[in-house]
Amino acid sequence: MNARYGMVIDLDRCTGCGACMMACAAENNVPALPQANARKGLTPVLVRRVSNGKQGDGRRETFIPIMCMHCEHDTPCVKVCPQQAVEVDKATGIVMQMPQRCLGCRYCMTACPYHARYFNWWDPAWPPGMEKSLNPGVAVRMRGVVEKCNLCHARLHAAKEKAAAAGKREIDAGDYIPACVEACATDTIHFGNFADENDPVTKEARSPEAFRFLARLGTEPKLYYKSTEAWVRELAEPNAAAELEHV
Amino acid sequence: MKVTRRDLLVWSAGAAAGLLATPVPWKVLDDVSIWSQNWPWIAQPARGPVGVKASFCTLCPKGCGLRVRMAAGYPVGISGSKAHPVTQGALCPLAFAAHQLNWHPQRLRSVRHQSRESSWIDAQNAFAKACKEGSVVVVDGYPGRAASSLLQSFAEKQGGSYRVFATPELRSLAPYESWSGVPASCLGYDLENAKTLLSFGAPLLDGWGTPGRVSRMWAERAAGRHDPDLRLIQIDAELSRTACRAWRWVQIREGSQAAFASGLARALLEQNLVPAHGPVPPITIAEAASQSETSADVIRELARTMVEKSPALVIARDNDPAVAALNVVLGSVGIRGGVVRSSRDPQKHVSADEPIARARAVLIDSTVPWDFAPPTDAEVYRFAAWDGGPNKADWVLPSPGFLEETTDVPTGPAASLESYAIAPAFLKPASDVRSIAQFLADSDRTMSSIPKIIHERCEDIFHRRAGTVYGRETSPLGKFPSVQKLEEELRNGAVWMGQLTPPGNLRCELNEWPSNSNRIAPADRRADWKADWIAPVLPPLASKLYLESTLREAPGRNA
Numbered sequence: 001m002n003a004r005y006g007m008v009i010d011l012d013r014c015t016g017c018g019a020c021m022m023a024c025a026a027e028n029n030v031p032a033l034p035q036a037n038a039r040k041g042l043t044p045v046l047v048r049r050v051s052n053g054k055q056g057d058g059r060r061e062t063f064i065p066i067m068c069m070h071c072e073h074d075t076p077c078v079k080v081c082p083q084q085a086v087e088v089d090k091a092t093g094i095v096m097q098m099p100q101r102c103l104g105c106r107y108c109m110t111a112c113p114y115h116a117r118y119f120n121w122w123d124p125a126w127p128p129g130m131e132k133s134l135n136p137g138v139a140v141r142m143r144g145v146v147e148k149c150n151l152c153h154a155r156l157h158a159a160k161e162k163a164a165a166a167g168k169r170e171i172d173a174g175d176y177i178p179a180c181v182e183a184c185a186t187d188t189i190h191f192g193n194f195a196d197e198n199d200p201v202t203k204e205a206r207s208p209e210a211f212r213f214l215a216r217l218g219t220e221p222k223l224y225y226k227s228t229e230a231w232v233r234e235l236a237e238p239n240a241a242a243e244l245e246h247v
Numbered sequence: 248m249k250v251t252r253r254d255l256l257v258w259s260a261g262a263a264a265g266l267l268a269t270p271v272p273w274k275v276l277d278d279v280s281i282w283s284q285n286w287p288w289i290a291q292p293a294r295g296p297v298g299v300k301a302s303f304c305t306l307c308p309k310g311c312g313l314r315v316r317m318a319a320g321y322p323v324g325i326s327g328s329k330a331h332p333v334t335q336g337a338l339c340p341l342a343f344a345a346h347q348l349n350w351h352p353q354r355l356r357s358v359r360h361q362s363r364e365s366s367w368i369d370a371q372n373a374f375a376k377a378c379k380e381g382s383v384v385v386v387d388g389y390p391g392r393a394a395s396s397l398l399q400s401f402a403e404k405q406g407g408s409y410r411v412f413a414t415p416e417l418r419s420l421a422p423y424e425s426w427s428g429v430p431a432s433c434l435g436y437d438l439e440n441a442k443t444l445l446s447f448g449a450p451l452l453d454g455w456g457t458p459g460r461v462s463r464m465w466a467e468r469a470a471g472r473h474d475p476d477l478r479l480i481q482i483d484a485e486l487s488r489t490a491c492r493a494w495r496w497v498q499i500r501e502g503s504q505a506a507f508a509s510g511l512a513r514a515l516l517e518q519n520l521v522p523a524h525g526p527v528p529p530i531t532i533a534e535a536a537s538q539s540e541t542s543a544d545v546i547r548e549l550a551r552t553m554v555e556k557s558p559a560l561v562i563a564r565d566n567d568p569a570v571a572a573l574n575v576v577l578g579s580v581g582i583r584g585g586v587v588r589s590s591r592d593p594q595k596h597v598s599a600d601e602p603i604a605r606a607r608a609v610l611i612d613s614t615v616p617w618d619f620a621p622p623t624d625a626e627v628y629r630f631a632a633w634d635g636g637p638n639k640a641d642w643v644l645p646s647p648g649f650l651e652e653t654t655d656v657p658t659g660p661a662a663s664l665e666s667y668a669i670a671p672a673f674l675k676p677a678s679d680v681r682s683i684a685q686f687l688a689d690s691d692r693t694m695s696s697i698p699k700i701i702h703e704r705c706e707d708i709f710h711r712r713a714g715t716v717y718g719r720e721t722s723p724l725g726k727f728p729s730v731q732k733l734e735e736e737l738r739n740g741a742v743w744m745g746q747l748t749p750p751g752n753l754r755c756e757l758n759e760w761p762s763n764s765n766r767i768a769p770a771d772r773r774a775d776w777k778a779d780w781i782a783p784v785l786p787p788l789a790s791k792l793y794l795e796s797t798l799r800e801a802p803g804r805n806a
Contacts, residue, residue, distance in 0.1 A: 012471030015452045015462065015492050017776070018792040018799060022343040025788050026324060029292065032787040032795070041795025049798065057498055061491045123289055127787065129677075130350035131290035132321040140291060142284035182326055185337030185459055186452075186466040228471050 004072070004093035004194040005151055006222030007181070008204045009065055011232055013188040016063030020045050023183030024067075027152060029134045031124040042118045044068070044149040045180050052231045062232050065180070065189065068116045068149040069213070069221030070095045076219060077108035077117065085146075093194070093222060094151050102145040109146060113214050114221075117148045151191075152178040173199075194222060211236045295319025301328060301718075301740020303656045303670040304342050306649060307779035308389045308414060308614070309457040310656035310668060311338050312742065315346070322346035322650060322673060327459065332717045332744055333659075333666070337459025341777060344786035348649045349677055353634045353784050355645035356678040367681065370628070370642050374608060374690060377626055381607025382407035385683075386599045386621065388614030388781060390432065391657030393700035394684045398612065401687045401694065407606055411596035412615045414779050416456055416661035419449070419563040422571035423586055426755040430595040433588055435663040436560060437747070438464060440584035443478045443552075443559035446489065447504045447570045451479065451562065453488040454776050457659050469494060478556055480549070482507060497549060503539035505569035507546070508561070509760065510535020512576045514550035521554065521576055526760045528569075553577070558584030568761030581753035588753040589658065590665045590745050612683045613646040617783030630683045635783025645680040647672075649782075652682055655701050656742075665745035667708055669701060669737045705734040714745040777802060 024045045025032065036042070044067060051061045070088075071077075075095055077086045085101035086108055088094070097117075109117040123143045126134070134140065137154040141147050159175035173193070181191040192201030204210065205224040212221050213236045227233055266272060297318045304311045312331025316324035325346055327336035348354075358365045360373075377383070383405040385398040390411045399409040413421075413431075420431040438444065438461065444451065451461050469475035470492070481493035484501035499507050509528035513535065515521045536543045553559045560579050563570035579585035603609065603623040610628045611619065617635030621627065629640030632648040656668040681689075688694050708714070709730045716722050716733070718741025727733045737743065776799060777785065785802055792799040 010471065012492075013466055015488055016798060017453065017462075017488075018340040019338065019343060021791050021796070021798070022340045022788055023326070025791050026343050026346075030788075030791075032790045034790075034794075036790070036795050038794075038796055041791070043791055043795050046796055047798050057496075059486055061486055063491075123284075123286070126290050126347075127350055127352045130347055130787070132293050132319070133323055133346045133350065134290065134292035135316075135323050136292040136294055136297065136318045138292070140289065142289070144280065144284060179326075182336070183338070183343060185327075185462040186470060187463075188466075228473070 002091055002093075002195060004222060006070060006093065006192070006194050006201065006205075006224070008190045008192075008201045008210060008224045008226055010188050010190065011062050011064060011225055011227040012229070013186040014047070014063040014065065015186055016047055016049055017185065018047055019183040019185060020065055020180035020189065021047060023179040024149070024152075027135055027138070027154075027179035029124075029138045029140050030147075031122075031126060031140075033122055033125060035122065040119075040121050042120065042147065044116075044118070044147065046116075050235065060229065060231065062227070062229070064225070064235075066114060066116060067180075067223070068095060068112075069114050069219070069223040070151070071219035071221050073218060073220040076111040076113060080107040080111040082107065092151075092156065094153065094156075095148075096150060096153070097146060097148055099139075099141045099145040099147065104144040104146065106146060113217055113219070117146050120145050120147060152180075155179070209233070292323070293319040293321060300671075300673060301330075302650065302673070303668050303740075303742075304338070304345065305389075305654055305656065305670050306342070306345055306348075306781050307339075309659045309779065310666075310670075311342060311458060312336075312668075312740075313338070313342070315650070315673065317673065320674075328740070330717055330719075330721075330740075331459070331742060332715075333457050333662070333664075334459030335463050337462055339454060339458045339776070340792060341780055341785060341789055344788035345649050347786040347788060348633070348782060348784070349651065349674065351633055351784050351787070354648065354677070355631055355634050355643065356680075357645060359643040361641055365642075367644075367679070370644060371686070371689060373626070373642070374628060374686075377608035378405060378690065381625075382605070383608045383610060384408050384410060384603055384606040384621070384623070384625070385610045385612070386410045386412060386615050386619070387612050388412040388616065388619075389612070390594070390596060393655045393697045393704065394612075394682065396700050397684045397687060397694060397697065398610070401691065404691070408597055410599045410601065412599040412619060413596075414660045415449075415565050418566040419571070420586070420661060421566045422568040422761065423574075423580065423753075423755055424595075425568075426575070426757060427580075427753055429588055429753060430593045432596060433593050434753070435587055435589050435661050436562060437584050437587045437663040438560065439663070441477065441558055441560040442556040442584065443480065445480045445482065445553060445559060445561045445573075446493075446564075447482045447508065447562065447567065448484070448487075448564035449489075449562045450487060450564075450778075451481075451489050452492055454778055455489075455562075456661055460662075465492070478552075480552070495552075497541065497545065499539040499541055504563070504567060505761075506530060506535045506538035507541070508567075508570040508573045510539070510546045511550055511553070512573050512760075514547045515554070515576055518547065518550060520550055521578060525575065525757045528760045558582060560585055572757055572761050575755050575757050580755045582750050583747075586753065586755075587663050587750070588748055589663060590748050610683060610687075611640065614781050616781070630686070631783065632680070633782050633784045644683075644686065645678065646682050647676050647680050648674075650674050651676045651680070653697070653701075655697075655704065664747060665714075666742055667704065667737070668740075668742040669734075671738055671740075702730070702734060705737065706730050708743055709733050711745075714743055716741050716743050718742070 159171040163171045181189045192199040311334045312328030327338040329336040385402040402409040420434045424431040468477035479493045480495045481490040483490045490496040509530045532543045561573045606625040613630040627640040628642045630646040650673045653672045793801045
């Protein structure tokens with residue numbers, strides 16, 4: 001059975017601690033270079049702090065983790081890539097980025113409506129000796145390529161290997177959990193398979209509080225968000241999104 | 248045919264133009280790009296046997312449970328241990344990259360004496376001389392460990408004193424110590440049984456207490472609910488992270504917490520919401536409202552809200568007696584869901600901030616924040632694993648880094664339950680480093696050793712026959728046949744948790760309402776997320792939070 005992996009992010013639970021960003025970077029051997037900044041950095045998961053624009057007692061703020069939305073339909077980055085370095089894996093629904101094919105044109109970055117893609121401006125580097133702390137399951141990406149969240153694909157490989165070793169064709173759901181999901185202390189990020197009608201995330205994505213950012217574009221992102229606050233849900237609408245205030 | 252220079256130039260130009268029409272230059276350009284992307288010196292992960300080990304974070308006194316992924320003998324990934332009964336898999340953001348710290352460029356690798364290179368022998372000789380000439384003060388930032396016992400007994404033997412650098416959570420319990428006589432180290436907040444939490448600026452969801460304890464409880468009992476089982480009310484001057492997610496945020500003027508708390512106590516008493524006993528705050532509700540820039544109606548209404556869902560527990564950001572007295576008025580001391588006494592041995596500590604009258608030497612453990620400078624003229628010996636920048640210490644002594652020494656993990660600050668665990672060493676120290684305990688053992692051969700003290704503590708726990716051990720399996724302590732089995736389980740990453748003591752064993756008497764004389768420095772909320780981090784540096788990956796994004800404020804000069 002083909003899977004459709006995705007997430008439901010409950011914004012009422014996010015405290016903006018940043019554990020998901022740290023766990024993602026550590027898991028995927030994302031370098032942290034002193035010359036990087038908010039414009040040229042690599043943050044496959046980026047938590048943004050936004051407000052309702054009011055002041056005083058009426059002010060409300062929330063945190064929104066933004067990452068690749070793994071669009072299913074007319075995936076913008078796939079359509080513009082001249083190198084076929086991006087593809088939607090039909091077996092998993094994951095939008096895959098292949099750095100070996102990427103020529104660094106950055107069309108995909110321009111096409112991504114969520115600004116969830118990042119360019120490797122510099123050679124990956126760590127202080128001497130620190131390369132020993134890198135995750136051996138993930139290859140270090142080279143300078144000059146685009147990268148993004150791949151739902152911790154190395155963990156999916158590991159789960160498949162484990163299933164194969166046990167003589168099973170399907171992986172156990174508990175064996176494949178992306179690093180950001182595992183790291184979340186408040187259970188904000190729920191991961192699952194939308195192809196499975198009984199998966200809790202499938203039901204959660206249908207709740208009236210669930211929404212998707214820029215759903216009008218029709219790209220069918222597989223990242224849903226949830227909030228009981230109307231002003232947060234309104235951020236998904238195009239006009240409200242334009243007024244979104246970064247704190 | 249004669250070939251002229253003009254012909255040569257024409258052919259050369261033609262060949263150059265023609266070459267551009269072939270794939271050759273583009274292929275060469277492409278290959279150069281690929282070669283230069285894959286220089287042999289570009290870092291590649293180490294290869295080798297992969298495994299997972301259980302341990303505990305020792306980078307702050309909270310002692311979170313860890314699962315450390317190892318490859319080729321090195322830690323390559325950290326995640327929270329779901330088996331830990333308190334943290335339940337949660338960690339602070341910094342812990343996820345803690346395994347990078349041992350290779351941090353600011354790792355201390357040699358002894359320094361007044362900013363010049365020195366040696367352990369010189370340090371040892373200087374310290375031996377100092378011990379002969381006068382008393383020694385020892386400052387510890389992580390009390391309750393086996394190493395702490397060594398430090399304490401050494402200081403007492405030398406006629407000096409043992410002092411503790413307390414976390415804000417521990418400092419917030421200090422008023423109850425003075426009112427009840429029970430040391431703050433034996434007190435804790437029973438958050439799990441509280442129904443209303445009133446936080447006076449305490450960053451409950453941003454680094455306060457053990458990370459998973461508050462965040463998991465809040466996520467299960469309060470997050471996203473309009474009428475939650477646990478009401479979190481945040482009294483704060485600004486919309487902090489905790490205020491963002493609180494059931495209710497009450498904005499007050501910065502520095503007016505004591506006045507606001509006194510006004511709330513007055514409102515509770517005037518509206519007969521609590522039994523009238525003990526002193527009445529000398530401030531009126533109107534005065535409290537004026538000082539805190541709120542309104543009297545807000546204070547009265549908040550007082551009613553507090554008692555709607557009881558028990559209500561009040562938590563101060565720091566040592567704030569007026570805020571703590573609110574718990575006494577509410578009757579939230581010595582009850583389930585209030586301030587409780589744990590089963591720990593009562594140990595009263597001298598604060599590190601107390602003036603040092605006379606001492607020949609001051610030893611500061613690596614668990615004390617780097618910027619702590621004791622008010623003394625004595626010779627200062629500063630142990631640290633990382634260099635945090637300029638320091639007034641005479642001696643800077645390199646100590647073991649993360650997972651480089653076996654240490655025990657005692658009960659965290661403000662915990663309601665006693666706990667004990669052992670964090671084993673996985674790594675050989677990268678350079679010639681010594682812990683403060685090794686240094687003292689070298690100075691005094693008669694002292695006990697850390698393995699011996701850890702064994703004694705295991706024996707003590709074993710003989711209590713109470714509590715539960717959470718490891719690969721969860722078992723009551725009574726099921727362990729011997730101390731050795733218990734110690735072995737603890738060394739393999741299990742944690743022992745004690746039981747909640749019966750209510751009523753803690754009583755606080757207020758003779759008069761606390762004055763506002765205890766001035767608390769303005770809170771730096773931007774630093775909450777790394778307030779208890781022992782290392783003076785942050786893992787390089789932490790820059791994702793403040794340099795490559797604007798999620799957090801940039802740290803100070805040290806990181």
